[in-house]
Amino acid sequence: MKNISRWTLCSLSSLCLIFSSSIAFASQQPVKSKNKGDREGHDMTAPIAAEDIPPAPILSVEQAISSMQIQSGFVLENVAAEPLVASPIDIAFDPDGRIWVAEMLTFMPDLDGNNEELPEGSIAILEDSNGDGEIDKRTVFLDDVVLPRTVAIVKGGILYADHQQLYFAEVLEGNNLGIREVVDPTYAEGGNVEHKPNGMLYALDNWYYNTKSNQKYRVMSLLADVPNNAKEIYRNKYWKMVVAETDYRGQWGISSDDYGRLYHNGNSSPAQGEYLRPGSLMKNPGLQKPVKANNIGSTRVYPIRINPGVNRGYLPSTLIKDGPNKGKLANFTAASGNQLYRGDQFPQDFYGVSFTPEPAANLISARRVVETQGVLTGSELYPESELLASTDERFRPVNLNTAPDGSLYIVDMYHGVIQHKEFLTTYLRKQSEARGLDKNNRSMGRIYRLRWQQNALGKQPKMSKQTPAQWVEHLNHTNGWWRDMARQLIVQQGDLSVVPAVRQILTNSEDHKARINALWTLEGLGALDLDVIITALSDIHPKVQVSGIELSARLPDSDHSVIGEYLLKLGPIAYELAVQVALVAGEIQGEKSLLALKQVLMLYGDKPWIKEAAISGLAGREQEFKAHLTDFDNNDFIEMFNRVGKEDIANSNVLNLENYIQDSYNRGKDYYDGKAACFGCHGKDGKGIDNMGPPLQSSEWVTGPEQRLAKVLLKGLMGPIKVNDSQYNLSMVMPGFSANLTDQELADLSTYIRNNWGNTASSVSRNVFEKLRKQTNSRQMPFTEKDFTH
Structure with a gap:
């Protein structure tokens, strides 16, 4: 391990999450297709002339803060920057308020993503050693992680995930590494870096939850009984880990309210909230229903600089076409790291507000959550404006955290290109090269603190040196972070001597949030x-x-x-x-x-x-x-x-297919989960994902004429569309795969989805795609529903 207050980083990169990135374009001529994200027939003519695009130089921290417009009453402060941090994508505060940061140091080292699989990612500890509110000490805990994507605190150490597996890393005295073992070898299996699980949020019910996943995890005493419908997957000397199925949700980032309800987002859906607690509708195996998440507010964004460098900025309606806001992003395209604020440093009116970063538009948006009967709704806190917006195109906020001091921490990758190679278009490549946004990305990163100017920051916690009895006192804290951490420590420690004190909070506390936390603390203790x-x-x-x-x-x-x-x-x-x-x-x-x-x-x-x-x-x-x-x-x-x-629930028809078609089906499954990454929008169960993709299960678009499905797979589809008499007004565009998958691969994919999840339709041959590829070769744009109704 290395303790350093000044550290020179030399091998960094960044993340993605369906992010779209950066910009200028020197030519107005159509771009020739050559990148994985290109779609055959798309006219990638730049919508904004090069001379109309402002520069995007690397800014110092001071310059970056000066480039931001912040709503009245707030002030932004930097707590860490290069060389103390680089390419940060996730942080977690430990019981002493230290920041554990996951750094995806090899993400897109260049526009081709060369060598991103090298084990050079880091998990580092950032500390404020002198109490002045700024990070001045960095400890590299791990420096050999492949594309780390999440980090979380657990008894005895940390949990972290790389691009495939979930690990436990024991933290010994002096921040030294003890044992390091795989907890779940399939945690992030399949798909690409933009479509993998992340999060590990320790929620009110004492389970860890993720987005882009239908798995939840719980740390339990070695002697505890495994809950119904869960299974043990790992144990060490401290605890055992069990896993169970939950609702599939979200894309990047997850948070919770005081009542255990989860909030997340899709790339074009800035804030989604679930009215019911996770798993509520999964108790009956005879008929399960997903807990549909509600959209909180609209999808509109209000950048303060033009955004022609989003990955598909050339598509109609992506950018505002004319007027004073010409060239600015119209709607979210890269929502990430949503956070429901539960701190105590902002005025009380901000408690429970949903904040969402939009790295493609260099801003952070705010939405008030409104609860009615069975529904969570809301509206923008600052109509036609944002909480924070920057003219610095390299400002890439990807995660937000309510901090122990009550403020809101902002994780900024500070990276020019954040679109992964699997989706990068030639359009974006040209813009990035013209602006130099593909350069100097290997050593940059910032963590900011947004605070209310007139209020003091809360004190730094020192819970690691406290007793379980002292932890109980924090269950009554006004800052949700303290309540959550105290409950986690008490439950994972399992010291039953504190039960009477916890029961006293349930009886005597004037804060209903504390009483709820006490209840679930007793649940975690089996008391x-x-x-x-x-x-x-x-x-x-x-x-x-x-x-x-x-x-x-x-x-x-x-x-x-x-x-x-x-x-x-x-x-x-x-x-x-x-x-x-x-x-x-x-x-x-x-x-x-x-x-x-x-x-x-x-x-x-x-x-x-x-x-x-x-x-x-x-x-x-x-x-x-x-x-x-x-x-x-x-x-x-x-x-x-x-x-x-x-x-029928997720029923496969594969055994009813002839042997050679079964081979096609099995290949198609690999494409669905991997190369094509269809599950990222439609779910592994084919039931669709709110605000991302409609269901494939029992869908007439899937089981109907094979030519219709083939055309959609070749050229893509733009909404709105109707599936099973339900209207889907998705702002996302499904891209075609004509440039990415061969005719045989597309036939295999079609056969798989037409014969899975209860679907029983004919297989599709390669000849269908060969013929339709020629017929649609001149088509410039994705199909719409109207194309199939005339």
């Missing part, structure tokens, strides 16, 4: 009992009651009669209580819980999520509940109820 749950169910705040209802299902059957009485009483009071009653009623044994469920369906059956919640919670008790439906007139629920156990 729930009937008295604790009754205290929660009797709380004056509905959010505490919601957690109490959810956790009541953890109690033994002997307590269920009492819980049934509470469900009958709480269900009619408010919608948010009714949803949670519906989710647990089937798990609470006895007739009272089923009566509570029927009551909820009668009162709220037409409200969002109620029917789905009831089906999810009923797992295994459907026949018992059927007797309650004799005088029930909610036809939608009855229709859903009757589908339990009868719906």
Whole structure:
């Protein structure tokens, strides 16, 4: 290990996440196709003349801050910059407030991405050794990681992921490395660097969650029982790790509110929030529904410089065509690292605001979250403006974190090119070369702190030297980071001596957020009992009651009669209580819980999520509940109820195919998960991903005429489109694969998606693509739905 206050970096690069990048273009002539991101027939004529594009020189930290417009009341300060940090893509604060930073030092070392697979990425520790608020010490903990993409704190060390696997690295005294072992060898398997899991957020329910993933992870005592539907995948001397399935969500970055609900984004969807807690609708294997995320606010962005260097800036509607904002990005194209602010340094009005970086437009956007019945909505906090925007095109904010001092930390890759080679177009290559944005990217990176000017920063934590009893005090802290870290430390330490003190917070704290945190701390310690749950169910705040209802299902059957009485009483009071009653009623044994469920369906059956919640919670008790439906007139629920156990879920038709077609199918699966990376937008289960891609399962676009699917795969598709009578108004454009996949590869891919997830359609031959490639050779743009309706 190396401790250094001044360190010269010489081998750096950067990340991507469907980012789009940087710019000037010297010619107005159409560009000849030659890069992997090119799509045959696309006219890549530059939309902005070279002389109209301002320069993009490397700026010093002081110059970079001067280039930014920041909303009144805020001030931006640099806490770390090169040579102390380079190509940062993720950070985590440890119990002492030190910054653990993942540096993707070999991402796109040049425009061809040569040697990016070299093991030269770093996990480093950044410290403020003298307490002046600035980082002055860097410790290189690991320097041999291939494209590190996430880092998280865990008992005994850290969890981190490279481009394939999730690891545990033990941290010994003096920041030395102890054991380093693979926790999950398939954590980031398949796909390319832009379409892999990331996050490892330690959430309220004591599980780690990721985006671009349907897996969740939990650290447990070596003697603890493995939860239902989970499996143990790793153990060391400190703990064992279990993994379970959860909802597939998001793209890059993940955060949570005080109630355990997750927030994330897609590249063109700046903020998405899930009204239900993760996994709520996955309890019933006979009929599972995804928890659809709600969009928070619009997709519009308001840069303060022109953005002709986004990867597909030549496409219509990507950039504003005329007027005073000509050449500026119109909508998000590279949303990343969304953060729901839960700090205490900003004014109270900012608590719970969703912040999203847009590195392609060099800005950070802010959206207020509004909760209504079953829905999370919101609007821009600064209409037709942004929280922070820069004229420096190399300003690439990719992640945000609520900090221990209550401020908002900004992770800035400070990198010219952030589009991966698999998607880089000749258009962007030419712009990057003309502007020199492909140069000097191997030693740059900044971490900023955004704070409210009139408020003092919070103190630096020193939790590693504290006792579990002292950690309990932090469960009542006004800053969400302190509550989360205290709960994680208590739960992963497993010291049951603190249970009485935690119960006191549940009883005595005036802050409902602290009471909720105390509840889930007791859950993590395995210390729930009937008295604790009754205290929660009797709380004056509905959010505490919601957690109490959810956790009541953890109690033994002997307590269920009492819980049934509470469900009958709480269900009619408010919608948010009714949803949670519906989710647990089937798990609470006895007739009272089923009566509570029927009551909820009668009162709220037409409200969002109620029917789905009831089906999810009923797992295994459907026949018992059927007797309650004799005088029930909610036809939608009855229709859903009757589908339990009868719906095809992710069913493959491969065994019904001839042997040589099975070979095609299997090759197509490899392309779907790898070279074509279709799963990044449509999901591994083919059910689609909100605001990214519509479902392929039971889609007429997939199982209909093979020529239609072939044309879409060759040339791409622009929305809006209708799938299964549902309208999809996606701002993303599906690019064609004519330049990237051969006719045989496209035929294999088609055969796979037409015969998976319950689809049973004919295979597709190479000849179909050979013929259509010639017929569509002159087409300049992706298809639209109208092209197939005339």
